[in-house]
Amino acid sequence: MILFIHRKDLRTIDLPAFDAIHSAGVASLHVLILDPFLLRKERYLEHSGYNFLTQVARLHQDYILAGKQLHILYGEPDIVVKKLVQTHPIEQILVHTDYTPYAVKRDKQLNATASSLGIRFQTYSGSMLCDLDEFMEWSGRAEPYKVFTPFYRRWRTFLTERFRPPYSTGIKDLQTASLEQSVATTFRVPDEVERLLRQLSSRTNDLDAYRKLDHFLSENLQDYTVRRDKYAEDGTSRISRYLNTGAISVRMIYTRLTEEERGAEEWLRQLAWRDFYLLQARLDADFFNYENVFDLTSLGTRHFEAWSQGNTGIPVIDAAMHQLNETGWMPNRLRMITAMFLTKNLGCPFIYGERYFRLKLSDYDNVLNRGGWLWSSSLGFDASPYFRIMNPVTQSQTHDPSGSYIRTWLPELTELSDKEIHLPRPGAIVDLKSSRALAIETYKQILQSKKKAASSSLLFFL
Numbered sequence: 001m002i003l004f005i006h007r008k009d010l011r012t013i014d015l016p017a018f019d020a021i022h023s024a025g026v027a028s029l030h031v032l033i034l035d036p037f038l039l040r041k042e043r044y045l046e047h048s049g050y051n052f053l054t055q056v057a058r059l060h061q062d063y064i065l066a067g068k069q070l071h072i073l074y075g076e077p078d079i080v081v082k083k084l085v086q087t088h089p090i091e092q093i094l095v096h097t098d099y100t101p102y103a104v105k106r107d108k109q110l111n112a113t114a115s116s117l118g119i120r121f122q123t124y125s126g127s128m129l130c131d132l133d134e135f136m137e138w139s140g141r142a143e144p145y146k147v148f149t150p151f152y153r154r155w156r157t158f159l160t161e162r163f164r165p166p167y168s169t170g171i172k173d174l175q176t177a178s179l180e181q182s183v184a185t186t187f188r189v190p191d192e193v194e195r196l197l198r199q200l201s202s203r204t205n206d207l208d209a210y211r212k213l214d215h216f217l218s219e220n221l222q223d224y225t226v227r228r229d230k231y232a233e234d235g236t237s238r239i240s241r242y243l244n245t246g247a248i249s250v251r252m253i254y255t256r257l258t259e260e261e262r263g264a265e266e267w268l269r270q271l272a273w274r275d276f277y278l279l280q281a282r283l284d285a286d287f288f289n290y291e292n293v294f295d296l297t298s299l300g301t302r303h304f305e306a307w308s309q310g311n312t313g314i315p316v317i318d319a320a321m322h323q324l325n326e327t328g329w330m331p332n333r334l335r336m337i338t339a340m341f342l343t344k345n346l347g348c349p350f351i352y353g354e355r356y357f358r359l360k361l362s363d364y365d366n367v368l369n370r371g372g373w374l375w376s377s378s379l380g381f382d383a384s385p386y387f388r389i390m391n392p393v394t395q396s397q398t399h400d401p402s403g404s405y406i407r408t409w410l411p412e413l414t415e416l417s418d419k420e421i422h423l424p425r426p427g428a429i430v431d432l433k434s435s436r437a438l439a440i441e442t443y444k445q446i447l448q449s450k451k452k453a454a455s456s457s458l459l460f461f462l
C-alpha cells in the first residue's frame with residue numbers, strides 16, 4: 001500500500017504522485033494532516049487559515065463525489081505517519097514538494113522516519129510551471145537567476161520546448177484505502193475545526209477555481225495589461241488563493257492560456273514571477289534569512305499599529321488596509337504601495353508587515369509573501385532600488401484618479417472632491433517628503449551593512 005499525504009496540492013487531478021500510484025497498481029491511503037503548529041492561535045479564524053480550510057473542505061467533497069476516501073487527521077505529521085505505518089501495510093510514502101523552511105524541516109524528519117522504518121519517501125514537484133531541477137539542468141546554471149528579465153526569457157523558452165502537459169490520472173482511477181479506526185480516534189480533528197469544515201463543505205459550490213479561471217480568461221484577460229493596476233476595477237484573476245493551496249493546477253492554467261491570444265503574455269509574466277520566487281526560496285540560502293543578513297536595528301515599530309489598522313491618515317493606505325482586514329484581499333499594486341510605505345516612510349522592519357499579511361491575506365503564501373516584502377524593502381534579488389520610493393498620493397492619483405477605491409473602503413471620505421480625496425488627512429502620522437528622504441538615507445546604510453558583515457567575517461577568518 002502507498003501512503004499519499006496532501007499538503008499544498010488540494011486537488012484530485014494533474015498530480016504527478018497520482019500517476020505514480022496508478023503505475024504501481026496498488027491501493028493507496030490518502031490523508032491530509034492538519035498540523036497543530038500551522039493552525040496555532042486559532043489561525044483558522046483568520047483569512048489565510050480560513051481559505052486553507054475552505055479548500056480542504058472542497059477537496060474532501062471532491063473525494064466523496066468520486067466515491068473515494070480522504071482521511072483528515074489532526075496531529076504532528078511525523079507522529080501521525082509513524083502510527084499509520086504501524087497500523088497499515090504501507091510500503092511507500094508519496095508527497096509533493098513544499099519549499100518553506102518549516103516544510104523542508106518537516107519533510108527531512110519524515111524522510112528520516114520513513115528510512116528508519118525501511119520505507120521509501122518520494123517527493124514530486126507539483127506546484128511550479130517549470131520543474132526546478134529540470135529547468136536548472138536545461139539552462140546549464142548552478143546559480144539561481146538574480147534578475148527577473150533574463151530568467152523570464154529562459155523560462156519562456158523552456159516552457160515552449162519542454163512544457164510537460166498535465167498528468168492524466170485522476171482520483172477516480174485510484175483505489176483508495178480505509179483508515180484503521182484507532183488512528184481516526186487518536187488523531188481526531190478538534191470539534192471547532194470539524195464544525196467549521198462541515199459548514200464550509202456546504203458552501204463550496206461557488207468556489208470552483210476552474211470556473212473562476214474560465215471567467216477571467218474570457219472576460220478580463222484581453223484587457224489585463226491596461227487594467228491590472230487599476231485596482232478599483234478588479235481586473236485581475238484572483239486565482240492566487242487557489243494556486244497557493246494547489247486547488248488549481250498551474251499546468252492546466254498554462255495549457256488553457258496557450259489557447260488565448262490577447263493579454264496572455266503579460267499574465268504569463270506574472271506566473272513567471274511566481275516561479276522566480278519559488279526558485280529563490282529553493283536556491284537562495286538567504287531568502288528566508290535577510291532580516292539577519294542586514295542590520296535592521298535602525299528601524300522601529302512605532303507606527304506599525306496605525307498602519308495595520310488603517311489609521312495613518314494617508315487615504316489610499318488606510319483604504320487598502322481596511323479592505324485587507326475586512327475581506328482578506330488586497331490588489332497587487334496596493335500590496336506594493338502599503339508594504340513600501342510601512343518599510344520606508346514608517347521605517348518599520350519588513351518582517352512585521354510580512355507577519356501581518358501572513359494572517360490576513362486569504363491567498364497567503366509563505367514564499368510569494370516574503371518575495372513581495374523583500375522587493376518592497378529593497379532586500380533580496382531584483383528588489384526595488386532603495387532610492388525609488390513610491391509616493392502613495394501620486395500612486396493613488398495615477399491608478400484611481402476618481403478615488404473610487406478610497407470611497408468604497410473609507411466611506412467617511414466620500415464627500416471629498418476627486419482632487420482632495422488622495423491627499424494626506426490632517427494629523428497624518430508622517431510627512432511624506434521628509435520620511436522619504438530619511439528612508440533613502442537609512443536604507444543606504446542598511447544595504448551597506450551587508451558588506452560590513454561580510455568583510456568583518458572575512459577579518460575574523462583571517
Ligand SMILES: Cc1cc2nc3c(=O)[nH]c(=O)nc-3n(C[C@H](O)[C@H](O)[C@H](O)COP(=O)(O)OP(=O)(O)OC[C@H]3O[C@@H](n4cnc5c(N)ncnc54)[C@H](O)[C@@H]3O)c2cc1C
Pocket residue numbers: 228236237238239240241243244267270271272273274277330331332333335336339357361363364365366368369370371372373376
Ligand atoms: C508585499 C506583497 C505581498 C504579497 N503576498 C502574496 C501572498 O502571500 N500570496 C500571493 O499569492 N501573492 C502575494 N503577492 C503577489 C501578488 O500581489 C499576488 O500574487 C496577486 O495580487 C494575486 O492576485 P491575482 O491572482 O488576481 O493575480 P493576477 O494578476 O491575476 O496574476 C496571476 C498569478 O500570477 C502570480 N503573481 C502575480 N503577481 C505576482 C507577484 N508580484 N509576485 C509573484 N507572483 C505573482 C500569482 O500567482 C497570481 O495569482 C504579494 C505581493 C506583495 C507586493
